[in-house]
Amino acid sequence: MGEDSQRGRGVDERRQRILHLLLRETSAQVDELAERFGVSRMTVHRDLDALAEQGFVRKVHGGARVSSLHLVETEFVQRGTMAVAEKRAIARAAVALVQPGQIVVLDDSTTCTILAEQLAAVEPLTVITNGLGPLERLHTDQGKTIICLGGTYKQHYHGFFGLVLEQATRGLRANTVFISAQSVWENTVYHPEEEVAKSKQDLLAIADQRVLLVNSQKFGATALHRVGAVAEFDVVITDSGISPLDLNKLRETKLEVIVADLQP
Known part of the structure; x- marks a missing residue:
C-alpha cells in the first residue's frame, strides 16, 4: 500500500x-x-x-x-458503511470455522450481518440471531434453519434485546457464537449501551465455542459497559490493519488469534 x-x-x-x-x-x-x-x-x-x-x-x-x-x-445504517473492507476480511476468515450441520449464533452487529452473507455456501446450517441484519440476509436461503430471538426491538441497533431475549436463549444450545465488539480496551470488550452488552453476554452463554470479531479500528476505543474479557473467548479474528502493540496484547491471552488479510 x-x-x-x-x-x-x-x-x-x-x-x-x-x-x-x-x-x-x-x-x-x-x-x-x-x-x-x-x-x-x-x-x-x-x-x-x-x-x-x-x-x-x-x-x-x-x-x-x-x-x-x-x-x-439509524446508526446501524451508518455503521454498515464503516470499515467495510475490514469486516469483509474478518467474515471470510470466520466462515472457515463453520461446518455444515452446525448451529451458530450471530449477534446484531454489522460484522455479523456481513458474515451472514458469507454463510450462503454453508448448508445445512441452523442460525440463531437477535439481529434483523442477519435475518434479512438469510431468510430466503432454503439451506438454513433460522431462529430469530425475540425481545424489544431497538431501531438504533436493528435488533432485539431485553428480558424476552434472555429467556429465549436459556432453552437453546449452539456450536459456535460470533460476537462483534464496539470497543476493546486493555483486552476487555465493552459496549456503550447496557442492554446490548447484556444481550451479548446472554448469547455467549449458550455456545461451546466463542468467537470475537473485532476490526482493527475498535482497539483503544472506550465504552461504558463491560461485555467480558477477551480471555473468555476461544478465538479472536481481526484484520491486518491492527497495530503491532494491540496484536501483541491479544497474543498475550494465549487464545487463537486469526489476522485476516485485507484484499486490495
Missing part, C-alpha cells in the same frame, strides 16, 4: 471514529476532538466539514452535533 493510500485510509478511519463518537454522544467540541484524536484543531475542522457535506453532522459554534435524531436512531 502506497504512502498516499495509507494517509487517506488514516483520514477515513479518524472521520469514522469521530462520527461514531458523535452518534453515541450527540455532540462534541473541537478542542475535545483534537485532544482525543491527537490532531490539530484545523484538522478537526476539515474532518467535520467533510462529515457535514455528507449530511452526517451539523457544525455549531465550537464543535458539531449529529444532524438529526433520526440519524442517531
Whole structure:
C-alpha cells in the first residue's frame, strides 16, 4: 500500500471514529476532538466539514452535533458503511470455522450481518440471531434453519434485546457464537449501551465455542459497559490493519488469534 493510500485510509478511519463518537454522544467540541484524536484543531475542522457535506453532522459554534435524531436512531445504517473492507476480511476468515450441520449464533452487529452473507455456501446450517441484519440476509436461503430471538426491538441497533431475549436463549444450545465488539480496551470488550452488552453476554452463554470479531479500528476505543474479557473467548479474528502493540496484547491471552488479510 502506497504512502498516499495509507494517509487517506488514516483520514477515513479518524472521520469514522469521530462520527461514531458523535452518534453515541450527540455532540462534541473541537478542542475535545483534537485532544482525543491527537490532531490539530484545523484538522478537526476539515474532518467535520467533510462529515457535514455528507449530511452526517451539523457544525455549531465550537464543535458539531449529529444532524438529526433520526440519524442517531439509524446508526446501524451508518455503521454498515464503516470499515467495510475490514469486516469483509474478518467474515471470510470466520466462515472457515463453520461446518455444515452446525448451529451458530450471530449477534446484531454489522460484522455479523456481513458474515451472514458469507454463510450462503454453508448448508445445512441452523442460525440463531437477535439481529434483523442477519435475518434479512438469510431468510430466503432454503439451506438454513433460522431462529430469530425475540425481545424489544431497538431501531438504533436493528435488533432485539431485553428480558424476552434472555429467556429465549436459556432453552437453546449452539456450536459456535460470533460476537462483534464496539470497543476493546486493555483486552476487555465493552459496549456503550447496557442492554446490548447484556444481550451479548446472554448469547455467549449458550455456545461451546466463542468467537470475537473485532476490526482493527475498535482497539483503544472506550465504552461504558463491560461485555467480558477477551480471555473468555476461544478465538479472536481481526484484520491486518491492527497495530503491532494491540496484536501483541491479544497474543498475550494465549487464545487463537486469526489476522485476516485485507484484499486490495
